[in-house]
Amino acid sequence: MAKTNWQMNEVVQPADLNQIGQEINDLADEIEGATTAMPGSLVKRDEQGRAKIANPTADDDIANKGSVEAAIASAITNLVNGSPTALDTLMELAAALGNDPNFATTVTNALAAKVNKAGDTMTGQLVLPGDPTLDSHAARKRYVDDKFGAKTTEGVLDWNDVTNVRPGAAATLLRGNAANGPSNTLAYFHPFNFEYATKTGAGNISQLAIPYALTEPGTGIYMRTRYLNVWSGWQKLLTSADIRVNSGALEYYDGTGWKRVGGGVSVPSNTVKKSFDTLRAHTGEMTGMLVAVFIPEALGEVEVSFELRRAVNGSYSANLIAFNTSIGENVRKTAVDYRTPIGTVVSGVNITHAHPMVLGQESNGTWKTFNVVLGINTLQPVYFFIGGGSVGSPVPSEVRNIKIKYDVVQ
Known part of the structure; x- marks a missing residue:
């Protein structure tokens, strides 16, 4: 080890100079033959200009090849984040989006043209493929028309017939005096059948007879029911032509004149x-x-x-x-x-x-x-x-x- 504690006016001996030179040579040999980074040592490039350094740990450390490649690989992994092989490159993502630079606007405009399930207004007709089979299904006009009213004033006319498949001119009217009708009158009525559960014509039914014109004699609104395949009698629903309030008293028309309800004194x-x-x-x-x-x-x-x-x-x-x-x-x-x-x-x-x-x-x-x-x-x-x-x-x-x-x- 070369002498380091020199004093002023001290004479340098040849042996001291020899020791310093030897240590310099030893350090040079150590740097030339280094295969790993050495802490506290000088770094010298090799013939290809490469130097050996340790993996960096602090932000201001020099990075080596291994640390740089590891950082790049980690960033790519985080970006892909487990994406499937078919969509783990930008080229594949662009192809999947149709190479559309305005993809978000295109999708927004397409959704705006669709019917909102929470409620919307349609500008065109919605065509259904067939008749409903569940209570929650939408119904076509033809299906609804077939469920209400008699189809004709010709053929076999019977108020008990609720199948609505009679031949004729497709008029939705029946006369009051047709078979099993509500009144002994030639006046026309609209028949309506409201069926519970089966919707096949075989279930329990509430039937209404609504007059075509109240000006015809014998008209009024009538109703009856069919329960367990037995029809009840017709009941007339009272209108202003049948009942009124006069001077605070309820009165009804019995065909001959107005009578006070109850008739009491x-x-x-x-x-x-x-x-x-x-x-x-x-x-x-x-x-x-x-x-x-x-x-x-x-x-x-x-x-x-x-x-x-x-x-x-x-x-x-x-x-x-x-x-x-x-x-x-x-x-x-x-x-x-x-x-x-x-x-x-x-x-x-x-x-x-x-x-x-x-x-x-x-x-x-x-x-x-x-x-x-x-x-x-x-x-x-x-x-x-x-x-x-x-x-x-x-x-x-x-x-x-x-x-x-x-x-x-x-």
Whole structure:
């Protein structure tokens, strides 16, 4: 090992120079004959310009051939990511996409021309290959036409025939007086058959007969059913030509005239239909307090019982009167309807003993019981008001235990 701790003014000996030269020669021989990278050593190119270096580990290390090739191979593997052999090159991918540089736009435009399964509007006809076989299948027009209505007014005409395969001019009409028809009339009807489950004509059926023209006599909408191969009788569905509401009452036409449904008459009885037991007190002659209301069920009569008094004895009386739209004053008609709460005070109503519909009056300061029969000539609501006394009088009129009693008899 050559001397390294030289001092100033120290004389260099020939042996020292020889040692330095020997070490230089040994290092040169070591570099010339290197077959692997040597840590901490100088690197010298060989005759072909190649040098031996270790595999890099840090970002600023020199890369060797092996590390570069390994990095390239890893990148290609990640790009292919297990693709099948037929699609693991860019050429193969381009061919699979039809060499279309606008492939995404082409696919988007093609999808836009298709029917959306979530719902869409078609501009052309959808042609089906045949008749449906499952409930979820779409049906062709011919299939639907074959399932509804008689095909003709010629040939063997029978409302019990639901196969819809009779010969003729293909008219969808049958006369009411055809075999097993709904009415004894020459009027035409559209027959409709709605079949459950089988859809073959052999199942349970609901059948409708819809008139071709309501102006023909004997027409109307009829229906019947076939259950377990047995037909029921025809039932007529009522229309405005058969039933109406007149003055709040339901009426039907029996062929000779309009009849009120039920045909009952209201008569006084001990049956309490409505009761207003709460004591109500009101002061004033030119105003009235609504204390009761009811809607008649039938024309006739009802009994109204109640207790009435004026709080103190005097020259003015407490009055209970009844109103409805046929006998009430205009102010009552506009100020009160069936929605008005009981206890509402209405101004401009003259509640006096001279009123034509006064049911009772009392001026002695004691409770007095009344039982009055009230005639009902309309089915409009009837309203009851209490009032009385003079203008500015502080003495109230009082009523309690109002009961409306009646029965409806045939």
